[in-house]
Amino acid sequence: MVILKKILKWFGLILLSILTLLALADALWVFGPQLMAERKISDLNNYAQGVSKLDIPDKTKIIALGEASHGNVEFQELKLAVLQTLVEKEGVKSFALEMDFGEGLLIDDYIRKGQGNLDDIVESLDFTIYRTDQIKKLIEWMKDYNSDKDESQQLSFYGFDMQNPSNGIQPILTYCKNQKIDLSDxxxxxxxxxxxxxxQLSDSDRTALIQVLHDIQTKILSDQMTRQAQLISQEINCIFKGLDYYQDYMTDYVSMNNFRDRCMAENVAWIQELEKSRGHEAIMIAGHNGHVALKGINYKTMGQHLEEKFSDQxxxxxxxxxxxxxxxxxxxQDIGRGNHSFNSADPLAAQAKNYGGFYYLDFASVDKEGQTSDLISEPMSMGSLGEGYSFLMHLLPNSHRIKQIPKDLYHAMIFVYKANPIHPYSEK
Incomplete structure (x- = not known):
């Protein structure tokens, strides 16, 4: 009995030691890289700039702004800051966001025609991340800008996603009513x-929906193709893609994202062509880093598709x-949203504390030799948060830190030292 107790005691001590070592190893894995990341970068002062100083190559047709997370105030505010700079310096007259195309139509009608109530529009948006003061401020700025401009010089707002087409119903019904296109009950x-x-649509309901949309689109295409007619026809195309997405591409993560990003790229290209017809070739788009980047890990990104079509434009x-x-x-299911803390262990982002909290870095401006060049040219830890949280993420840093070569993903980056949570109005 005494021997058994001694064995159990030693077994307990060994187990405790193993658990302690594992805890220390995990702490080093999680916190070690972020401590190392705060070391000073000797030549960064030569290249760090304010966001208002960004300079886009003249031939550029699409300027994309990514965000490392959807749920931070600073990345939403950057959308407006970059848009203002591009409108002033680059002649950009449109902004397209990672939201459904039909939702973009509602916002476009508001900023160009004053139609609708902004609070109602924002609270109707499917993505909770856009029901914020920051998005309202961006929309209001665009509306104010348009207030004294001719129609040809007004700013336009678009959505380029196709996952949630329900907000496309009202623009379709309004267009049909205005153009006297008869729709039965x-x-x-x-x-x-x-x-x-x-x-969850039945085959018969899906068939009926496709037929009604085809009939409306045929009537639209038979009329003079005004800008509004083109927008409604494209919204119907987006709904068709959405129906295919939910029926044929939801079986696995890779096929779902491959299809969605291809559809978003096609929408962005369509928007650029429409804006070109208005005399404004350059457009700004904004979405998650994982969509706008020049390459992805598990699927072909929207950015890859756009680079193939537009090359260095x-x-x-x-x-x-x-x-x-x-x-x-x-x-x-139904757990809801919350605020959670993470660290990217990004050495370039760590330096933002020395530049008022954020700065812009154009990779083309960086000399081929030096510490900054080494960092952007080799695999580096960067933050990446989508719309899914689990407590296990705190124990597994690779779940929210990607290690890739910055120059392979982007032409430039904006780094934020400390990002704060958005405060959405409500959850639908």
């Missing part, structure tokens, strides 16, 4: 099927944080 009821979960600016407290959706 059955047609209108069929359109309202878009408010249901599209992956596509210019992408990534972003990163060093510290963040992010508002993010917890994985699991």
């Amino acid at each position: 059955d047609d209108k009821n069929t359109l309202n099927l878009l408010k249901q979960a599209l992956n 596509y210019f992408v600016i990534g972003t990163d944080y060093f510290h963040t407290k992010v508002n993010i959706n917890t994985i699991g």
